[in-house]
Amino acid sequence: MQQVTLNNCNKPMPAIGMGSTFLSSRPGADPSETMKSALLEAIKSGYRHFDTAFIYQSEKPLGEAIVEALHLGLIKSRDELFITTKLWCTFAQRDQIVGACKLSLRALQLEYVDMYLIHHPLSVSETIQKLPIPKEIIHPLDIKGVWEGMEECKNLGLTKGIGVSNFSCKKLEELLSIAKIPPAVNQVEMNPIWQQKELREFCNAKGIHIIAFSPLGAYNTTWGHNRVMECDVLTQIAKSKGKTIAQIALRWIYEQGVSLVVKSLNKERMKENLQIFDWSLSQRDLEKISELPQHKGFTMASLFGPHDFVLQLDAEI
Numbered sequence: 001m002q003q004v005t006l007n008n009c010n011k012p013m014p015a016i017g018m019g020s021t022f023l024s025s026r027p028g029a030d031p032s033e034t035m036k037s038a039l040l041e042a043i044k045s046g047y048r049h050f051d052t053a054f055i056y057q058s059e060k061p062l063g064e065a066i067v068e069a070l071h072l073g074l075i076k077s078r079d080e081l082f083i084t085t086k087l088w089c090t091f092a093q094r095d096q097i098v099g100a101c102k103l104s105l106r107a108l109q110l111e112y113v114d115m116y117l118i119h120h121p122l123s124v125s126e127t128i129q130k131l132p133i134p135k136e137i138i139h140p141l142d143i144k145g146v147w148e149g150m151e152e153c154k155n156l157g158l159t160k161g162i163g164v165s166n167f168s169c170k171k172l173e174e175l176l177s178i179a180k181i182p183p184a185v186n187q188v189e190m191n192p193i194w195q196q197k198e199l200r201e202f203c204n205a206k207g208i209h210i211i212a213f214s215p216l217g218a219y220n221t222t223w224g225h226n227r228v229m230e231c232d233v234l235t236q237i238a239k240s241k242g243k244t245i246a247q248i249a250l251r252w253i254y255e256q257g258v259s260l261v262v263k264s265l266n267k268e269r270m271k272e273n274l275q276i277f278d279w280s281l282s283q284r285d286l287e288k289i290s291e292l293p294q295h296k297g298f299t300m301a302s303l304f305g306p307h308d309f310v311l312q313l314d315a316e317i
């Protein structure tokens with residue numbers, strides 16, 4: 001698997017990771033068991049990079065899958081894996097970050113993660129009971145305080161690297177102006193239908209590596225769409241190359257110098273999504289993809305409610 005070198009993390013990151021927002025995928029199934037067996041299957045299929053988050057409830061099953069993988073001898077040591085988790089917005093305050101990271105480590109049964117990300121550029125001051133979230137409890141992020149907490153997690157050895165997610169150029173500028181340790185990565189929505197050209201240019205210039213989430217447009221999920229997987233241009237390219245549409249989308253992301261996290265519960269599709277390294281897109285294919293009409297899929301407003309301040313964050317990214 002191709003690996004990427006990151007600015008504040010001394011461990012290389014595999015360019016493809018397995019996502020883990022699984023909850024809505026199989027109605028009726030025990031989510032924890034479904035996740036654990038899918039994650040174990042992913043390790044068997046060759047995945048070594050895993051993307052989780054406090055809010056996904058997939059840290060515990062991922063931890064269990066890692067224990068089992070060690071037991072089965074699929075991996076010799078935890079060090080062979082690159083594990084990312086994320087600080088949830090209810091913990092996004094200076095004095096709560098180290099504790100939140102330790103909570104995630106306990107669920108994962110790990111002594112350290114490889115990457116710890118601020119999940120969203122906002123904070124929520126109470127535990128969320130139900131949606132929509134009242135606007136009184138959503139606040140702008142105290143970037144200085146929260147990033148100091150992230151730096152402390154790294155300095156304590158709780159995480160090898162630190163970064164952010166869903167950060168616009170504007171939010172990154174703010175962060176870079178105060179950071180002692182600049183962020184290694186920015187995990188954002190990116191796929192052929194939401195190409196993030198401006199953000200990519202900015203991040204390239206600043207040495208921040210982009211990780212694409214929802215690289216298939218979160219196809220067949222409650223929060224996703226079919227614009228990537230049913231795109232005519234991608235379908236034609238896939239046919240002409242004898243590849244699948246998913247492979248064309250993932251290869252395009254990789255050719256932009258971006259890593260990706262893709263989620264599948266299906267063994268065949270897990271393997272299919274890794275088969276993108278021994279062929280390439282032609283100049284003509286790249287041109288056609290660069291001309292595709294753009295549509296954003298994920299919005300923070302869909303999660304936190306259409307409050308002015310959240311809509312403003314969405315408009316920036």
Ligand SMILES: NC(=O)C1=CN([C@@H]2O[C@H](COP(=O)(O)OP(=O)(O)OC[C@H]3O[C@@H](n4cnc5c(N)ncnc54)[C@H](OP(=O)(O)O)[C@@H]3O)[C@@H](O)[C@H]2O)C=CC1
Nearest residue numbers: 019020021213214215216217218219220246262263264265
């Ligand atoms: N930082 C953030 O705010 C966010 C981070 N993420 C992270 O990114 C990960 C990936 O993004 P996600 O939103 O899950 O969406 P993806 O774009 O990875 O799409 C996942 C969907 O595509 C299907 N799929 C996967 N591979 C194929 C294939 N080869 N052919 C056809 N269908 C396929 C899956 O179904 P099946 O399982 O049946 O194969 C699933 O329904 C998440 O799991 C999460 O870890 C996601 C959203 C926001």
Ligand SMILES: O=C[C@H](O)[C@@H](O)[C@@H](O)[C@H](O)C(=O)O
Nearest residue numbers: 021053055056119223298303
């Ligand atoms: O409730 C929270 C959502 O499930 C959470 O997962 C989002 O933050 C986002 O869509 C993601 O997948 O990272």
